[in-house]
Amino acid sequence: MNHSHHPHNHSGKSEVKTTVTYKDGKISITLEDNTGKVPELALAHEKEMHFIMVSNNLEQYYHLHPKKEQEGLYTIQQPLKDGTYKAFVDITPKDKAYQVAPNTVQVGTSETGKAVLDHDYDWTKEVDGKTVILEDVKAEAGKAVPLDFNMHGETPEAHLGALGHVVIVDEAAEHYIHVHPDSEDTTSFHALFPKQGMYKIWAEFQFGDKVHTYSFIIEVSK
Template sequence: MKRGILIWAVSAIVYLGLVIAGYSLFATVNPKNNEQTKHVDHDQAKMDNQEGHQAHEGRTNKASDVTPKVSYANGEITIELKDKNKHVPELEVSHEKQMHLIVVSSDLKKYYHLHPEKKNNGLYSLKHNLPDNAYKIFVDIKPKGLNYTANPIKLNVGKIHQKHNRNDLDVDLELTKTIKGQTVELISQSFEANKEITLNFNVKDAKPDPYLGALGHVVILDEDGEKYIHVHPVADDKTVFKTQFNKPGVYKIWAEFKFGERVNVYPFVIEVKE
């Protein structure tokens, strides 16, 4: 009996040793398994970071759950918000405001950065006189728990206005602009599609004052006024911004900086190449 138990124990130990050896041999022959797992984890983290960066810029590839309606009458802009279920969405505060309203004329010459206030039943409004023209409106918001993309909304004011046609913007040969005595220079190594671009704004021996929770704001539109990008500085003490252009083409940049009680808007037209 004891001899049988001894034989069984020895057999079990030998079998266990063979299993361990076989697994070790498999791991040695297939070293890529662990590397692939690490690579997948790294890629997922990279995707998560990219999604966060896109949300910061007001961009997302997902379908929007909220479609704003914009109207204008008697010098007042009104925005109505409803989600896909006809409910009123709750908005997060982003850079000190629940809503940033970017209004540009269709020829991209006029630019306004406004902040309508909440009224009731999903209505936001603001008194602001718009000259007769064709405009594109971007309602920049962060609805809680909902996907959202700031798409252009066409708005015609008055009887005489420009049509919403493609613009022929002249690319700036000199990226230095002076507004109300304060000069700002846009410095960038290159403007290439599908690469992270650094936009460094040299404010020429001056330091902007904090404005809406940041040292500056940058809004970018493509030549058609369809592709909207809104970015903020990479740090609280720098006028440096990072973004990405998905397609080559001509883009217009509006850089906003506050000096004292005055907010200057610096327009730049750039060409993004392949």
């Protein structure tokens, strides 16, 4: 079972428009459907909105949960350094087709160049004393690719209704993938990559009330 938030629309057509702005340390997201109304959102993993923001070079990563300030407007305080960012508004509108697409957000005047991702040969990552290994991946475009994380015998705590969350963005920061474990008691995932190329993976696991984020770079073949 693939717990992707947006499996229902692969046409690329979206009936919901998202607009992301940033001012004085505050991110604002407005939503409007194709009739000019505010779309109704379904809960997905305990939240109406998962908001992913990455710097254009994929070096900075934020997974945020903005609060509804009023109908169609969500906000969150998050100071950002000057630079260029891509924001992905991960929502599940009821009765509306939706495809997550990047919103470019410029903070200040200094622009951030695009990422140039190199092969990641080290699949063992440690964050704050917790080690996670991504088992060898053979990734092909258009196929469900298994992503199996070895937790060294530790079981992460449930975080937003799952033992882990995996976010993947391609080198150009155009394609966004968000998947959840194959079952409630595993740290194995499946991801569908739309095309060949280099991708960055951020795997989130919670230990001791703190979310640890592990990043990996993989190459997807044809």
